[in-house]
Amino acid sequence: MTANASAAAALVNKQFRLPEGYAPKELVYPDIPFTFSEKIDKRKLRKEAAEALEQLVAGAAKDGIKLAGVSGYRSESRQKTLYEGYVKKDGVAAADKYSARPGHSEHQTGLAIDMSGIDGKCAAESCFAGTPEAEWLAEHATDYGFIIRYPEGKEDITGYKYEPWHIRYVGVELAAKLAESGDTLEEHYGGAVPVSGGN
Template sequence: MRPHLPAAAVLVLGSLVLSGCGSGSGDDGASPAATGTSGAAGQETVAQGASGDPAGNGSGDSAGAPEADTSTADSLSVVVNKQNPLQPQDYVPSPLTQVEGHQLREDAAGALTEMLSDMRAEGVTVNVTSAYRSYDTQVSTYDHWVQQNGQEAADRVSARPGYSEHQTGLAVDLADGTGCDLQECFADTPAAQWAAENAADYGFVLRFPEGGEEITGYSYEPWHLRYLGVDQAREFQESEATTLEEYYGTGPTPDYP
């Protein structure tokens, strides 16, 4: 698990985030992770969670996960990870919609807007620190973490360019400004706890759960939500799977090839 970032690192991180948003495109800078791969845009892979061993490794029970296109970049069910780079690697989702200075795919943006409104109506402090990131922005993001921590450590918290889930336009990083933004202690904040309880009702799930590193390839990220659509998100929550790899039966991807 990644320790809290030193103050200097937070300052550098903030500058990268600002540079990512400053273009006016909503393209975000450096949230530590954003795993991701989507599959070849013209090549569809249909996966179905196996009831009893969804990941093929005895790791759980996917309670009737439906058939889904887990490979095509435009699919809401795309599973992005270290074994499946986006094709093309400079994939850009369309249309993209602005949400509080960031961008998401249109359906995800509408769901996030509603969720944030409901959170704030209940007195929860929350904001968005990262959403869609382009290939070029991910180059800068990943290089930042490599320079700061070395490549091996960087690979546990940040996706290599072309492998970022943020590039799909379906991932969002939440924050609340309490000092735990982009850190594991964010799990203890009201924003994270509210999201854990309710996000599925808006179509979002926690993408990188605690204890899932050997399956997803990334450290625990209580701030990183992935949009699946309401039906899939609720089914995921009701299943025994904790990762998309388990739920869709695509198998663990702890490392790059």
């Protein structure tokens, strides 16, 4: 089995990187609230993920939960700038716990987005855990094809601390499968399916 870099189920992590300079096709602006107003890259997602996210945010609103986007697509060069800044500030070991190296970020796929409540409180911070917004996402994201990519208690498998705000589109079918098995994407693939070149 091989995985294409543009597949909704692509595995991108600390071990497997995207092809050099990879940029997804069909990046669009999802029609949802964001915690900022500028029309910039981090507002974008791949079309199929954007459409699913619009449904998710509308579904949450029906339950009285107001969600907003914090950070979606990120280019490899942007990730490089961010990562190098974190290393300068906290050192390599600490930076690797919360940030991906360039080419290794799910945000570069255009299929992942950090979410928060509409007030932007605790955006991409551990205090987001346990909020009604985080609980809603944990319970319902799967219905829309998203997974909580870095769950609690799986830090040694994903390589990341618990990130209740980072959701990753994998498609409804795979999301349901993972919800049932409780597997991370790494466990699903046995850690063995990198993305391959091409688009």
